[in-house]
Amino acid sequence: MRRLLLSSLTVAALVAPAAAEITVGTAQGEVTLPDAPRTVAVYDMAALDSLLALGVQPAGTIENVTVPALRAQVQDAARVGTLFEPDLEALAGLAPDLIVVGGRSSTQLAAVSQVAPAIDMTFGPDLLSDARARIDGYGAIFGKAGEAAELNASLDAQLAALREAAEGQGRALIVLTNGTRMSAYGKGSRFGWIFEAAGLEEAAPGLDHATHGQAITHEFIAEVNPDWLFVVDRGAAIGEDGQGAEATLRSALVEGTAAWTRGQVVYLDPGAAYISAGGYSAMSLLMGQLTDAFSAADPS
Known part of the structure; x- marks a missing residue:
């Protein structure tokens, strides 16, 4: 009976679908990640902003979020260090599936990558284009492509109104x-x-x-x-x-x-x-x- 059970489990493992993956563009080139991470730590405030707009609630972020609108939305998030000095012990305790750095925190990519998969979402010189690309990337990662398209359509409409004015x-x-x-x-x-x-x-x-x-x-x-x-x-x-x-x-x-x-x-x-x-x-x-x-x- 035990041998039959083990054989059944082996067959199930062989036929089970592989974990889904998604490839996204980052400041360091394309990175392949497990699809739809459930626990994310965010060290970049632009990333935090866009993720919250998409309805993604981070489990952890920096100690001092100075943007009032963002601070109000992450009151329950664990604090995992600063932009320039991540608290790796607190980060490990959080056990994130994904860590996002960018801008001021981008120099900490190697450090936080010791704990979990991490991506650098720093913007290049073309902020307008990169901002929309990052939103699309987050939408792909978290299974919110439709919501990302809506946000970008809103930005495009606002940009057209600005240029006209x-x-x-x-x-x-x-x-x-x-x-x-x-x-x-x-x-x-x-x-x-x-x-x-x-x-x-x-x-x-x-x-x-x-x-x-x-x-x-x-x-x-x-x-x-x-x-x-x-x-x-x-x-x-x-x-x-x-x-x-x-x-x-x-x-x-x-x-x-x-x-x-x-x-x-x-x-x-x-x-x-x-x-x-x-x-x-x-x-x-x-x-x-x-x-x-x-x-x-x-x-x-």
Whole structure:
């Protein structure tokens, strides 16, 4: 009887279907994963944003989620370290089927891969394209392809509305404030997707593409005299005390620019712009802000 039972189990094992797998594109190339992981740990805030939008609830994430809308949705998730220092013991205790890193946490890919399969979902220079590709990838991994298609269709519609509202709106400058310091960003930079999305002309072509932007002064802003100023407050994004963006910008020189005098200084949502940009909700929020600002502009 025992021999018959073992034979039956052997036959069942031979004819049982192999575990499903899915191949997805990542920042490190294509990776093959087991289909539909049940327990996921997320170290990238753009990934967290898009996964939550798809209805995927992470079992673990970083200790300090500074984006309020995301923090409210992961209150019950286990804390498994920081962007730069994963807690491998806590991660192992969580026993995830998949770990997602990206951006600031991408350097920890090798470390977390000791615990479970991990993917690097960092964005490349084309944020708009990569954001949609990542959503499609998550949809494939978690069996939510239909939901991913809906999110991307929504982004495409919002992008079309933004481009229509921004047509003929002039020249723009993107400024990041960090306490009393300021940096400017142009096409090809971490915030360059805004120029591409809106189809705007740069007020200061040829800016340094460095991660931290090109350091600027009030005199610089006055000299380039943008029609639009898009402002990201880094201190507010990371929850740091200190001088806010408006106080940093305010001076007689900046107040004399076309952007300031026309009321065309837009303070972008700091968390969405600096922390979770590329995530579905962040991109939707930012494109909505931009579209509303252009739509409300005085055409004269």
